[in-house]
Amino acid sequence: MKHSGISPRPAGGRIERGVKVARVAVRARRLRLAGRAAAAAFDALVPAACVGCRRGVAPDGPPLCALCRSRLPRLANPRCPRCAQPLGNIAAAAGELVRCGTCEEWPDVLVAAAAPFCFEGLAARTVRALKYGRWRSLAPWMAARMAPGAEAVASRIGGGAPWLVPVPLTPARRRERGFNQAGELARALADLGVGPLGLFLDRRPGGGRQAGVRGALRRANVQGRFLVRAGLPDGCRSAIIVDDVLTTGATAIACAETLAEAGFRSVATVSFARTLRPLDGDESPTGALRP
Numbered sequence: 030m031k032h033s034g035i036s037p038r039p040a041g042g043r044i045e046r047g048v049k050v051a052r053v054a055v056r057a058r059r060l061r062l063a064g065r066a067a068a069a070a071f072d073a074l075v076p077a078a079c080v081g082c083r084r085g086v087a088p089d090g091p092p093l094c095a096l097c098r099s100r101l102p103r104l105a106n107p108r109c110p111r112c113a114q115p116l117g118n119i120a121a122a123a124g125e126l127v128r129c130g131t132c133e134e135w136p137d138v139l140v141a142a143a144a145p146f147c148f149e150g151l152a153a154r155t156v157r158a159l160k161y162g163r164w165r166s167l168a169p170w171m172a173a174r175m176a177p178g179a180e181a182v183a184s185r186i187g188g189g190a191p192w193l194v195p196v197p198l199t200p201a202r203r204r205e206r207g208f209n210q211a212g213e214l215a216r217a218l219a220d221l222g223v224g225p226l227g228l229f230l231d232r233r234p235g236g237g238r239q240a241g242v243r244g245a246l247r248r249a250n251v252q253g254r255f256l257v258r259a260g261l262p263d264g265c266r267s268a269i270i271v272d273d274v275l276t277t278g279a280t281a282i283a284c285a286e287t288l289a290e291a292g293f294r295s296v297a298t299v300s301f302a303r304t305l306r307p308l309d310g311d312e313s314p315t316g317a318l319r320p
């Protein structure tokens with residue numbers, strides 16, 4: 030006699046319920062798989078659009094068209110050797126490489142920062158498309174723009190290839206967004222060979238949103254919010270904190286101090302963009318040289 034494995038008339042209600050639950054689970058899994066296949070098919074059918082101007086771009090090419098790429102706001106040179114803030118008139122007046130003064134509050138362990146772009150215009154739009162538009166396929170392209178700066182700071186902090194440590198989200202924010210944009214960037218930088226991915230930090234719930242918050246409140250928001258996961262590999266000495274945007278540095282400082290407590294000696298931070306801060310003697314925060 031052929032045996033189906035499932036009795037057509039289970040003796041008990043519990044078994045029947047169990048079979049129903051299993052069937053529902055199988056149906057849900059099939060629906061999920063069908064949903065993913067439909068999404069992939071949709072992506073293949075819909076022409077890719079430029080992040081900046083929405084004109085069509087090749088699906089396997091850069092996510093910004095050539096014109097928008099040429100308009101990305103690059104950070105001006107010369108920059109502060111520590112925090113990458115464009116120095117504008119200060120450097121011109123001094124006639125030599127000077128520090129900007131806004132990074133004096135940084136802890137000793139945080140030695141360098143790099144970012145290719147200012148957080149404005151098309152660079153800001155690209156960051157928002159990744160973070161809020163959930164345009165995850167942007168991350169590898171953004172990371173490729175960050176890689177030269179990451180390699181430059183890696184050679185400055187020493188200790189071999191640094192661990193790439195993404196700024197973590199709280200578990201609730203991660204669930205809400207579905208992914209961590211900093212994690213996507215760090216993973217893509219690791220894929221480019223900058224260093225190994227180090228998912229070492231967690232973020233405690235609480236603390237307000239950083240978006241739109243300034244100065245001391247930003248620092249208070251992140252103070253004591255990060256902790257190192259158990260099982261840190263031996264010999265962790267240098268790290269690059271990876272984030273999408275460097276604003277006041279409050280988040281990078283809090284992460285660097287947490288890593289220092291766990292034994293890291295030298296930490297840098299790399300982001301896709303950074304905000305510009307007003308400098309003494311230069312009321313324009315653009316960092317542009319003025320007569």
Ligand SMILES: [Zn+2]
Binds near residue numbers: 080082083096
């Ligand atoms: Zn465009």
Ligand SMILES: [Zn+2]
Binds near residue numbers: 111112132
């Ligand atoms: Zn500086």
